[in-house]
Amino acid sequence: NAGVTQTPKFRILKIGQSMTLQCTQDMNHNYMYWYRQDPGMGLKLIYYSVGAGITDKGEVPNGYNVSRSTTEDFPLRLELAAPSQTSVYFCASSYEDREAQYFGPGTRLLVL
């Protein structure tokens, strides 16, 4: 199993551009999550999904959108990139509620 994979690894965006961060897991996990990690800080939850077709906001959802059309994929969309969205983004998944979350390697995003 590859676990949780994320693409791209690194991206530079100009202010106002849009992009989609990809996340795929091959563990048949029901739950998937997107976090952002700012320098020297812990992780903050952006959005999460409890299954295909079901998503909900986390702590810092503004400026982002998600969709969950399949169990495996959970893309994160940035519509109008802003410098405040410069961060490292991590996708995670877990089999069930109240179970361990497994993280991907992250996507480093720089908005200039």
Place this chain on the structure above:
Amino acid sequence: GENVEQHPSTLSVQEGDSAVIKCTYSDSASNYFPWYKQELGKGPQLIIDIRSNVGEKKDQRIAVTLNKTAKHFSLHITETQPEDSAVYFCAASNGRVGAQKLVFGQGTRLTINP
């Protein structure tokens, strides 16, 4: 909502010594407390977790203790080795209906000096 405070922010110990990282949480309903290790350029990796019905859990050189009354939990690493150098994060979750929403501490950068 839940708030997790983690101390210290940096910790330097000699190889072979023990390291202790402490976290406090605010929501008395929190019942799941994982610890993650993050190496440079990688995603966080779960190293140990504990649930509120247990006071202590060990896995080889790593142990976690939980004091529900005081609302704090700690990570203990014994016989530290250079490969233990990393950033460690604690987290807490109340596991209410829906997805388990983890709230993370700010992280501790642990350096093991040879």
